[in-house]
Amino acid sequence: MANFIDRRLNSKNKSTVNRQRFLRRYKNQIKKSVSEAINQRGVTDIESGESIVIPKRDLSEPTFHQGGGGIKDRVHPGNDQFSTGDKIPRPPKQQGQGAGEGDASNSGEGEDDFTFSISKEEYLNLLFEDLELPNLEKNQLDKLIEYKTVRSGFCAEGVASNIDIVKSLQGSIARRIAMTSSKRKKLKELEQALLTLNSDKHDNIQQKRAIVTEIDLIKGKIAKVPFIDTFDLRFRNYAKQAVPTSKAVMFCLMDVSGSMDQATKEMAKRFYILLYLFLSRTYKNIDVVYIRHHTQAKEVNEHEFFYSQETGGTIASSALELMNEIICERYNDSQWNIYGAQASDGDNWADDSPRCQTILEQQILPKSRYFSYIEITQRAHQTLWKHYQQVEQSHNNFAMQHIKSVADIYPVFRELFKKSTRSAA
Amino acid sequence: MTNYQNDTITKTKVTPLDDTPDWTFDLLGQYQNEIARVADFYRLDTYTNQIEVITAEQMMDAYASVGMPIGYSHWTFGKKFIQTEQNYKRGQMGLAYEIVINSSPCISYLMEENTLTMQALVMAHACYGHNSFFKGNYLFKSWTDASSIIDYLLFAKNYIAQCEQKYGISEVEATLDACHALMSHGVDRYKRPQKISLDEELKRQTERAEYLQSQVNALWRTVPKKEQQQNENKYKFPSEPQENILYFIEKNAPLLKPWQRELVRIVRKISQYFYPQKQTQVMNEGWACFWHYTILNHLYDEGLVTDKFMLEFLHSHTNVVAQPEYNSKYYSGINPYALGFNMFIDIRRICEHPTEEDKEYFPEIAGSNWVDTVHFAMENFKDESFISQYLSPKLIRDFKLFHIHDDSDHNYVEIGAIHNEQGYKKVRQNLANQYNLSNLEVNIQIIDANIDGDRALTLRYTPHNGVELGDSKDEVLKHLHYLWHFDVKIVQEATAGEDKVIACCPQKDKDD
Numbered sequence: 001m002a003n004f005i006d007r008r009l010n011s012k013n014k015s016t017v018n019r020q021r022f023l024r025r026y027k028n029q030i031k032k033s034v035s036e037a038i039n040q041r042g043v044t045d046i047e048s049g050e051s052i053v054i055p056k057r058d059l060s061e062p063t064f065h066q067g068g069g070g071i072k073d074r075v076h077p078g079n080d081q082f083s084t085g086d087k088i089p090r091p092p093k094q095q096g097q098g099a100g101e102g103d104a105s106n107s108g109e110g111e112d113d114f115t116f117s118i119s120k121e122e123y124l125n126l127l128f129e130d131l132e133l134p135n136l137e138k139n140q141l142d143k144l145i146e147y148k149t150v151r152s153g154f155c156a157e158g159v160a161s162n163i164d165i166v167k168s169l170q171g172s173i174a175r176r177i178a179m180t181s182s183k184r185k186k187l188k189e190l191e192q193a194l195l196t197l198n199s200d201k202h203d204n205i206q207q208k209r210a211i212v213t214e215i216d217l218i219k220g221k222i223a224k225v226p227f228i229d230t231f232d233l234r235f236r237n238y239a240k241q242a243v244p245t246s247k248a249v250m251f252c253l254m255d256v257s258g259s260m261d262q263a264t265k266e267m268a269k270r271f272y273i274l275l276y277l278f279l280s281r282t283y284k285n286i287d288v289v290y291i292r293h294h295t296q297a298k299e300v301n302e303h304e305f306f307y308s309q310e311t312g313g314t315i316a317s318s319a320l321e322l323m324n325e326i327i328c329e330r331y332n333d334s335q336w337n338i339y340g341a342q343a344s345d346g347d348n349w350a351d352d353s354p355r356c357q358t359i360l361e362q363q364i365l366p367k368s369r370y371f372s373y374i375e376i377t378q379r380a381h382q383t384l385w386k387h388y389q390q391v392e393q394s395h396n397n398f399a400m401q402h403i404k405s406v407a408d409i410y411p412v413f414r415e416l417f418k419k420s421t422r423s424a425a
Numbered sequence: 426m427t428n429y430q431n432d433t434i435t436k437t438k439v440t441p442l443d444d445t446p447d448w449t450f451d452l453l454g455q456y457q458n459e460i461a462r463v464a465d466f467y468r469l470d471t472y473t474n475q476i477e478v479i480t481a482e483q484m485m486d487a488y489a490s491v492g493m494p495i496g497y498s499h500w501t502f503g504k505k506f507i508q509t510e511q512n513y514k515r516g517q518m519g520l521a522y523e524i525v526i527n528s529s530p531c532i533s534y535l536m537e538e539n540t541l542t543m544q545a546l547v548m549a550h551a552c553y554g555h556n557s558f559f560k561g562n563y564l565f566k567s568w569t570d571a572s573s574i575i576d577y578l579l580f581a582k583n584y585i586a587q588c589e590q591k592y593g594i595s596e597v598e599a600t601l602d603a604c605h606a607l608m609s610h611g612v613d614r615y616k617r618p619q620k621i622s623l624d625e626e627l628k629r630q631t632e633r634a635e636y637l638q639s640q641v642n643a644l645w646r647t648v649p650k651k652e653q654q655q656n657e658n659k660y661k662f663p664s665e666p667q668e669n670i671l672y673f674i675e676k677n678a679p680l681l682k683p684w685q686r687e688l689v690r691i692v693r694k695i696s697q698y699f700y701p702q703k704q705t706q707v708m709n710e711g712w713a714c715f716w717h718y719t720i721l722n723h724l725y726d727e728g729l730v731t732d733k734f735m736l737e738f739l740h741s742h743t744n745v746v747a748q749p750e751y752n753s754k755y756y757s758g759i760n761p762y763a764l765g766f767n768m769f770i771d772i773r774r775i776c777e778h779p780t781e782e783d784k785e786y787f788p789e790i791a792g793s794n795w796v797d798t799v800h801f802a803m804e805n806f807k808d809e810s811f812i813s814q815y816l817s818p819k820l821i822r823d824f825k826l827f828h829i830h831d832d833s834d835h836n837y838v839e840i841g842a843i844h845n846e847q848g849y850k851k852v853r854q855n856l857a858n859q860y861n862l863s864n865l866e867v868n869i870q871i872i873d874a875n876i877d878g879d880r881a882l883t884l885r886y887t888p889h890n891g892v893e894l895g896d897s898k899d900e901v902l903k904h905l906h907y908l909w910h911f912d913v914k915i916v917q918e919a920t921a922g923e924d925k926v927i928a929c930c931p932q933k934d935k936d937d
Contacts (some may be wrong), residue, residue, distance in 0.1 A: 002457050002474035002552060004450055007483065008537055014486040015698025018496075022503030025598070059504060062606050063869045070892030072831040075856040077759060079827035079843050086840040090831070116507045170925040287707030294818070 029054045030118070033161050034126045050123045054114045085416045090309040128278055130244045131417040147240045158235025167297040171232035179225045190292065224414045248283040248369075250276060253319045255340040258311040259346050267406055268343035269306055270372055274413045277343055283337065289326060293319035299326065316348045316384060317355040326365045340364065341370040346382045353383040357391055365395050372416055373400040439728040440544070447808050448541040456545045457552075459729055464553040464820045467796055471556040473530040473572060476548065480537050484507045487524050487534055493695070494526050495578040499601050522741075525551040526814045527559040527702070529571035542737040545730075547743035551719045554713025562708070564701035574698060576623035581691045584630075588684050604671065604692035609866055611693035612700045634683035641679055666870040667884065670905070671696070673871050680910040681878065687714040689908070704807045704862055709936045711765015712803050714746055718766070744853055748824065759856075765822075768811070772799055773821050813857035818849045833891075864889055881912040885924065888913030890918065894927060902930040 024346060033052045040365050082088070118126070154167055194211050252272050254265070278287050290295055290305035294312035297319040323340065348356070365371060373388055375381070381402075391398050398405060400411040442459065443452055457476070464471070479487070490496030490507035492496050522543055525533040533551040535544055559565050589597045600691055604611070614891055667673045674681070702709070724730045730738075748763035749755040772790070775783045776798050779791035790798050802815060821844045826842040828851060842848030842856070873883040882905070886894050886931040898915060914929035 002461065002476055002548075004453060004457075005475060005477045006450070007477045007479045007534075008484070013481070013505065015489050017498045018489065018500065018503035018506055020503070021594075021598070022496055022499040022507060024594075025500040061501060061602075062897030062904070063609060063895075064607075064869055064901055065895040066865070066867055066889075067895035068891035069833045070888065071833070071890040072892070073841065073855045073858065073890075074829045074831065075759070075826050075852060075859055076756075076829065077748055077762060077824040077826055078752065078756075079825040080750070080752070082827055082840040082843060084840055084843055084845070084848060087837045090836060114504075114508070116511050134542070266611050299876075414562040414740070 023118070026054060026059070027126075029058055031126055031129070034123065045392070046264075051115055051117045052301060056114050059114050074259060077245065094334065124281065128281060128417075130419050131278065131414060132419045133352070148243050149238050150241045151236060152239040153237050154234045154235040156234065160235070162234050162235040164234050167234035168228070168232050171234060172228045173252065175232055176225055176227070180222050183218050183222050183319060187215065187222070190215050220336065247285050247287075247335060248279055248337040248339060249287040249289060250279060251289045251323050251338070251340040252290060252328075253340065255294070255295070255314055255319075255344040255347065256292045256304065256310050257310075257314040257347065259314070259347045264345055265276050265306055267376050267409060268374070270406070270409050270411065271343060271403070272341060274409070275372075278413075278417065279339060286329070287336075289323075291319050291322050291326075293322075297322040314347045314349060315352045315361055316344065317352050320356055320359040322357065325365070327367055338368045340368055342371070342373045344373070344375060344384065345357075345377045346375045346379070346385055348382065348384040350383050353387040356384065357387040360388075360391055360398070361395070365391070365398060368397060371398050373398075374403050374412065375400070376403045378404060442729055442732045442734075444541065444731045444734045446540045446542075448539070448544050452541055453544055453548075456541075457465040458550055459724055459832045460545065460549050460720055461554060461892040464549075464557075464716070466714075466723075467719070468800065469553050469557040469701055469716065471531065471553060472528075472560055474556065474648065475530040475532045475580065476550040476552060477532060477534050478537055479534050481513075481665055482522070484524070484534065484536050485513065488521075492524060492526060492699075494528070494532055494575060495582050496587070497582045497601075497691075498606075500598065501605065519919040523551045524593040525555045525567060526574075527565065527571055527698075528574050531556040531559065532572070535540045537853070543741060544732050545734075546717050546721065546741060547739055549717035550713045551718065554716040555709060557711050557716075558705075558712045558803060561800070562701070562705060562807075563805055564704060564807055568701050569698050572724065573623070577626065580623055580626050581695070584687060588688065592682075592684065594684065597688070599907060600688050601692065603907045604689050606901045607670050607674075608692055608696045611669060611689075613672070613697065615670055621744075630687065634687060637686055638683050639675065641681075646729040655679075661878050662874050663871060666872045668868075668870045669693075670871060670884075674908050676903075678909050681908060685908075686846065690715040701807075704809075704860075707768075707860065708803065708806065708811050709765070710762045711767075711769050713770035714762055714766035715799070716740060716744070718770075730761075732741075750825070759859075764812075767820055768815055769799055770801075771817050772802060772815055775817065786817060798839065806859035809857050809862075812860060813853060816853045816856065818844075818846075821849055821852055826856065828852050828853050867894060872916075879912060881914065882909050884913070884915045886915055886917045886927065897933075898928045899930070902928050 034050060037050050057243060070423050114371065154164060190211050194208065194215070197211070198209055250272075254260070254268055256265075276286065276288065288302075290300050290302060292300055292305055292310075293314075293316065294310055295315045295318065299322065300308075317343070327333065328336060360371070375385060385400070388398075388400050392400055399416050401416055403412050441457055445452075453476075457474075485506060487494075488509045489502045491505070496502055517680075522539055523533055523535055525531065531552065533547070533556075536545055539547065559569075559571060565571075585597060585601075634829045663673065663677075671689050671693040673691065675686050678686075681689070721730065721735070724789070725735050746760070746763045746766045748760045773795040775787055775791055776793050776795035779787075784791045802811065806814060825844055827843040828848070829838050830841040842851035844852065868887040868889060869884055870887075872880065872885045875881045875882075875883070884905075888894075894915070894917070902913055902915065912929065912931065915926045915927050916924040918924055
């Protein structure tokens with residue numbers, strides 16, 4: 001006896017739970033691997049998944065098993081040269097080191113690391129775990145200006161195209177039942193009476209006739225109740241609901257004066273990409289505006305932003321002014337979530353720094369969700385840093401960090417967007 | 426009249442079964458019927474077969490849950506899955522053609538990708554070979570209950586899922602980790618476990634939890650009266666060494682919560698369920714290979730399968746039962762399929778065409794009915810005893826087996842015996858020992874729980890042939906400590922003098 005069952009259409013991801021458990025269990029190792037990888041991988045493939053390497057010893061499950069030493073007797077096949085009593089030098093360790101036969105053959109390949117891939121989503125989740133966009137909840141509800149239409153029940157009036165047939169017919173049935181129930185009851189009684197009269201041995205012609213007339217009358221009345229009435233009609237109702245805006249614009253501001261070399265720009269670029277990826281997890285649509293500046297600011301496209309060479313002095317306030325202009329022109333702060341990220345090597349014309357502070361404090365910060373400044377330099381801080389420090393103290397949607405090498409980017413990024421406990425307080 | 430005519434036609438001309446590469450359920454059914462008929466002819470007694478066709482991905486799922494059709498959630502299965510998936514994707518390994526589960530009805534998985542020939546091979550191998558082994562072998566008969574295992578696994582899965590919701594994933598995971606580390610020491614070797622159905626299991630579960638807890642409390646309620654204290658010091662617990670560590674923990678660990686006891690029990694039960702499979706690998710695979718070979722050849726002799734079918738079948742069969750030699754780069758120990766298959770073939774040969782040598786070595790089976798003899802061998806042995814009973818000199822010569830004696834005190838290894846007249850018995854004895862689980866698994870027992878004092882648990886390791894305990898003992902001890910909550914230590918039995926402490930948890934500072 002045998003039964004065949006076709007299981008091919010059953011769910012195949014029986015192991016998904018266990019895979020998640022595995023990721024959960026080795027989160028620390030995986031995270032370490034992820035944060036090492038972010039610094040190694042190319043800028044352009046930042047959106048793909050990642051292969052994770054975990055040392056095998058971290059994964060092994062301990063058991064009581066036999067170790068080395070002692071006497072071991074083994075039988076092997078294929079004797080081609082030995083006779084009893086031969087003494088041969090001990091062969092190099094190849095098997096039998098470990099839990100006997102089973103283990104030796106399974107792990108015989110001698111792989112040291114356990115490597116596997118995680119998907120882009122898993123990768124991003126790990127990369128941005130415990131990070132949040134600051135000031136998000138607080139501001140979001142203030143600026144409800146976008147609406148969407150949502151269904152909200154039914155109403156008795158409306159346009160014909162919105163008629164809900166099922167509801168209307170339900171109403172019709174209910175009305176008809178309500179309007180005829182007393183008549184039907186009467187009808188039943190009369191029919192019963194007629195039946196009793198019929199079974200009576202007397203003729204009772206008069207009475208019968210009266211009852212039959214009345215029955216016809218009631219039947220007519222019941223028939224007159226209309227099948228559908230305007231009273232029955234129900235229309236789908238719609239309401240406008242406010243939704244938080246999910247559009248964001250990210251301003252990338254970068255100093256391209258002669259003091260910024262390609263390596264510094266590359267670091268800034270990584271920072272911008274991280275920010276972009278991070279924002280894309282919260283917002284559906286993100287505009288990116290690239291502003292580069294030396295003594296004058298200019299809005300450019302991505303390629304020009306990162307790769308074209310220019311020289312000259314540095315006036316940082318020009319970029320901030322341009323940013324402010326663009327906000328006023330194109331990105332109404334009631335509709336857009338505005339993020340700014342400025343990267344610089346800290347060089348600025350000394351007299352310009354107070355002006356930067358003023359523009360930020362008075363123009364940009366009140367409209368922005370968050371503005372971050374990173375300084376990529378090996379040298380001591382200059383005036384711009386000092387003025388920005390004053391801004392940081394008085395504004396909680398402004399943050400600044402110092403980056404020295406590529407390896408700092410990811411930790412600094414985490415530092416900037418760390419889930420803050422103060423917002424909960 | 427018409428009947429008679431039909432009979433003569435089938436006798437003279439048999440239409441072979443279709444041998445197209447692509448299978449259909451119709452064709453599977455036809456092959457299954459023929460195989461069942463032949464299996465019946467050879468008196469293979471089986472559980473009802475439940476044959477499930479699955480995809481490669483589902484096969485990987487089945488791999489990951491180490492042969493349990495319903496597994497509870499744990500990261501180690503995730504690790505196995507990722508490993509399998511990774512290896513499979515890189516092409517480092519092929520998937521097995523089938524997986525079969527010791528249950529009633531006996532569930533076998535066939536992979537969708539197999540050709541029709543492979544499906545026929547797999548059906549003969551798993552649905553009649555393994556299946557009849559599960560039903561007939563004495564170890565499976567006395568240690569597992571095929572009809573209740575699916576129910577029990579379902580109970581276990583649901584119970585563990587429930588615990589995760591009540592007590593958190595991390596707690597459950599830590600407990601299961603600890604149990605897994607001691608899994609191979611959760612087996613009863615000398616006692617018949619009782620059969621329990623799902624309903625009963627559920628019913629008893631609550632009762633048991635309460636009862637166990639109360640017992641444990643009673644056990645530790647040792648606030649002895651002062652006069653009695655001295656007498657009580659002599660009381661030793663456990664009174665005899667305990668080798669089933671998980672069982673001891675389940676019944677006696679003082680601070681385990683009731684649900685944790687149940688988890689220990691679940692892991693112990695599953696370990697017990699797999700124990701016979703560990704002891705009969707060679708026999709089980711050998712038996713299944715022997716029967717797929719015999720059954721399909723029988724069908725070929727009847728003219729039911731074509732030459733094309735046979736060639737493909739023999740190609741796969743030969744790969745499965747190949748034994749690389751010791752100096753081959755593919756060598757990774759003795760292939761249980763090869764050894765088992767050849768031993769059963771050899772038993773049949775000894776029965777049918779015994780030589781003088783066979784008559785000397787196997788007087789009781791030489792010339793006997795081969796079907797009776799192989800059934801007897803399958804039913805009454807495990808790997809160790811099977812080899813020491815039936816490994817013939819001819820097979821030792823065919824395999825060119827030789828024995829290596831490796832004493833770590835010397836810087837050389839010695840050839841103890843080879844395939845010659847003087848060596849047969851020694852080779853056979855050593856090969857049999859190689860499959861003796863009590864030589865392979867370490868002998869470690871609980872000897873003392875010091876219930877009057879600090880409740881420290883002492884385990885004793887008895888070395889076999891002077892082999893040390895492996896490195897991960899400290900890690901295992903941490904897990905044991907997690908379950909026991911008080912100090913645990915392992916002492917090694919010394920041939921002379923005091924036992925030596927080789928590991929303890931929490932670890933004492935070595936400087937002290």
